[in-house]
Amino acid sequence: MSTTIRVAGISKSFGPVKAVNRLSFEVSSGQVLGFIGANGAGKTTAMRIMCTLELPDEGFVEICGCNVMENPAKARRRLGWMPDAYGSYTAVSVWEYLDFFGRAYGFRRAELKRRVDEVMAFTALDVIADQAAAKLSKGQKQRLCLGRTLIPDPEVLVLDEPAAGLDPKARIEFKNLVRLLAATGKTLFISSHILSELEEMCDSLLFIDAGSLVHHGSSEKLKQREGSPVLVRIGIDAPLDPLAEWVALYPGIECYDRARNGNLRIRVEDGSPACLAAILRAILQAGFPVCDFHREDIRLEDAFVDMLSKTGAPHAH
Amino acid sequence: MHIDIFPPVLVKEIRQGLKTKAFAFTLIGQQALMVITILFYLLGVRAGNDIEFANGLFWFCLCVPLLAVMPARGFQGIHEERTSQTLELLFLTRLSARQIVVGKWVALFAQALLIVVATLPYMVIRYFLGGIDISSDLAITGWLTLACAALTALAIGLSSVENKAIRVLIMIAAVLSIFPFLSFGMMTVMGGSIFGGVSSGGGPKAATVLGIIGLCLLGGAYALYFGASLIAPQAENHALPKRLIGLLGIAAVTAMAVASGQDEFMAFLFPLVILVGADALTEEPPRVRSVYARRDGGRWPLPPLLRPFLPGWPSGIVYLFVISLTSWALLQALFQDIDNPWALMLAVVTGLLYPLPLILLLGSRIKRIGPAYILLQVIQCILSALLMTAVGTNALEDVTIAGLLPVATFILAATEENNWEHAVAVLAVLMCACLVVLLVKAISVWETRRRSDLCPENEVSPAVTSSDDEIIGSDFTRF
Incomplete structure (x- = not known):
């Protein structure tokens, strides 16, 4: 073309x-x-x-x-x-x-x-x-x-x-x-x-x-930019608070919010498949009874704002 | 006749104009008043009463639409395009600034002609009712139509000025300048001479009438080109037609004075030089190249003698000297009654020049050259009025200081006030100082231009040097 x-x-x-x-x-x-x-x-x-x-x-x-x-x-x-x-x-x-x-x-x-x-x-x-x-x-x-x-x-x-x-x-x-x-x-x-x-x-x-x-x-x-953050929804067959405390201690991830269906949404800094697999493995190894682990599609607006914040642009916030 | 032979703007404006409330109300209102006028005639003629009131009402019905309503509508012409954000859209088509402005004027004048034609039946009825000189009526109608043509052209041209206050100010100044021409023309048509003497035979009278018609047409054309130059892309050279019209105006005034045998007409050269000169001096030199340089790399597209017709104040100074020296020579040769024409012309030239060095020295702090120029001129007029009051009341005996104010010096030289020569000497020094500053600034402009013309295109920013055509936007706005 x-x-x-x-x-x-x-x-x-x-x-x-x-x-x-x-x-x-x-x-x-x-x-x-x-x-x-x-x-x-x-x-x-x-x-x-x-x-x-x-x-x-x-x-x-x-x-x-x-x-x-x-x-x-x-x-x-x-x-x-x-x-x-x-x-x-x-x-x-x-x-x-x-x-x-x-x-x-x-x-x-x-x-x-x-x-x-x-x-x-x-x-x-x-x-x-x-x-x-x-x-x-x-x-x-x-x-x-x-x-x-x-x-x-x-x-x-x-x-x-x-x-x-x-x-x-x-x-x-x-x-x-x-x-x-x-x-x-x-x-x-x-x-x-x-x-x-x-x-x-x-x-x-x-x-x-x-x-x-x-x-x-x-x-x-x-x-899907390399290293761009993603949101992951995690459901466990147990109270969410211990999982939230565990997430707070795990490097590279943080609690985002609690979804309406009672699941926990976490924000993962590196959204690559390898990194997500490692997090899931770690959660399971920590003994949480995971019944749902779902990567959410990031909205374009969020991706844009995130990109601006990474580039240090004045309009990021 | 197919509609396609008419320019697009004319077609659009006529379609739009005929549907506007302003036109409909004017036409219907005028027709209603004309019917009432005829009734007054009938009553007056039958009763053997005076028909002056009916006469007055008739001319009022013709004058208001032609001299007030139509020019007022024209005053919104380009301004409306600007506020409705359609001007840029027009430039993206194949229309030029001149086509837009002229199309608007022709459409407005065509509507004015419709109004004139609509009154003709009533004129004929008046004639048959008696007591009316039809030839005189037609002559007055012709003058009113001419005045309408000139005023609507002026209004359309000035509607390009963005600043409303400046627009109104220039309109008032221009109307004050144009009305004497039309009044004189009307007086000449109605009988006798303008300046007191009796013009013998049809020759001088015809020359005066033709001269005034010519000057009105030239003035209208100048106003339209002025309007076009304010909205046109930078690379379009509207200075050439405007400045040629200025020279034609000088020729028309001279021809009128010679043919009519009334050398007082030569006094019109002063307002002409002032208006045309002020316009030339407030033009910014265009940043784009095409009006100066040829595509093949040549530096000047015009021979040196024609350089005063290129846009921008540097060439405007040269042009001002061309028209003022020409006018001075013609005044000296043809106007016997005028005293000290050289001093008067010196005052005019210095008066036009003096704000420019101040504006250029302030540089980028002044965004718009037009309002700054007008403001400095207004200040000068106020100071001159104060000074002349002081001279008139004998509060100031030594008038040498008046040389710093060209308007005051002009009045002193015209009235030959005591020691006026001292003021003129100071004025001459002031003009030299202005010229030195302007020369330095002009050389710097010329050098910048020359450098960008001589540089190969790949060595310089293409945006600055290779705009050979009309980019529409501009950082610079004149008014």
Whole structure:
């Protein structure tokens, strides 16, 4: 697969604040990449630089092999930008809104009509074509926003917090649209705070903090990082207090909480299979009547926070 | 005629504009008032009463939409795009800043024309009711339409200014500058001459009218380019059209003065130089390369003579001297009644220049050059007013100190107050000091530019040197 987005060491400061700090990564064509970071981590600034809306202090970005600083006009033809803020006009219907952007992108006559109809059908806006764009629900506005982004049929879609503020139904609809777009071979670059959703939608995740890259890879890779902690649920056919006291003395593990079903949950610093086997062996050797020993899947949010705390990042807590 | 032949912004703005409450209420309200006006006419004519009230109401119904409502709507034009966060989305399409601004103006002016056309039937009815000179009515309507065109262009152009206070301040200053032109034009059309003398025959009158029409159109075009330059990506060169329009303005004023035989028109050169010069001096030199350098590595895309038309204050200084020297030469040659044109022009040039060294010396502490420039000018005007009050009340006898205030020196030179030459001498020294500082700063800007142009691209940060096109965002905002 060829590289569609190449970000090479970009930095951007606003006065004393370093919004983006030597950020580098690559995204292959047809990939769906989730861009994750806390508020103020530099996500939007990095995306704006990618979309030719901001000039970096250093570094460069290539979209489909085209340097966005050297030839922004050419790069813009390859990408669609959907900002977190919904930009609309008063007294303009959904159809007029898309028709205007179609014209602004250079479409005319039959081609314009075809493109607008296609986009309206894809985003299910055709049923509300005559409604005022300013009076749509949040979910409809997001679909209209996506429709506008799709008008020039870009190869790369950069979506900033597209699911923010949507109700569960609208969120599912939006997720379906993203899946359909991914199936057409478009490269999607999506930022969001809702990690679980990105986990479902994205092929890989890119975490940034304080403007710097902290992880780039799949969610599974993040959860199963070598040496990353895991939660283990232990049930014994006896009172839990002696086991809790034993856990407190055993190196590398600690009591996390007591599960609703009465089991004890422990946090194991090294979640490798060998280490888990050693702990189970030790518990059995200590004479506890173990009836349940279950490794729990760590949530992406927990893995992210844990990773930040290990890297000493300021947003870890 | 297919809709596709019209620019996208025009199509959108017309669709949007015709559906707005402001347009609907204006049109319906105007029609209702026009019907009432005609009723007053009927009653007045039948009873043999005075129809002045009906006349006044008729023109009120035409003036309010054209001179107040439409410009007020234009004042929101670009500002609305900014607040609804659609401006960047437009730049990501194939639309340029000029297309956006001009499209908005054409749409607004088209709606104004609709309002004018809607009043024509009532004008005809008035004519048939009697007591009305239809040609005079049409001429006044034409002037109002022209004024509307100029004011809406001005409002749209200024709507690009982010700071609301600055926007209103510039609008007031510009309206005060534009209304004398229109009033003079109206007076000329209605009969006689502007400056007291009687213009004989149709020639001079036609020249005056044509001159004022030309100046209004140039002013409108300048305002639109000014607006476009404030929202445009850095690499777009809007200085070239703006500064060419400035030169055309000088030519238009001169042609009008010569053709009409009224050399008093040459006095319009002063506000023209002030407005165009102030704009040129508050332009930040662009950080991107394409307006200066060719892709093949050449340093300048324009021959040296055309360098004053490149954006940025360093070229703005050169341009200011070009227009002020041209104006001075024309004043000297054509305006016989003016005294000391050289001193007046010196005061204008120094007055325009003096805030710039202060702003540049403060460097990064000043984020926006426009408001700082305007603030320093306002301070200067206040100090000059105080000083002139002191001179007027004989509290200050030695006016030499006035040389530190260009506005005060201008007034002293114009009125030939005692010892005004001393003030002018001090002013000349002040201008030299300003020029020295500006020269040093300009050389530093030029050196930075030259170094980045000469460096091979792989040795320097691409973000700083290789932006040959229009990156939209910018750390620098002028207003």
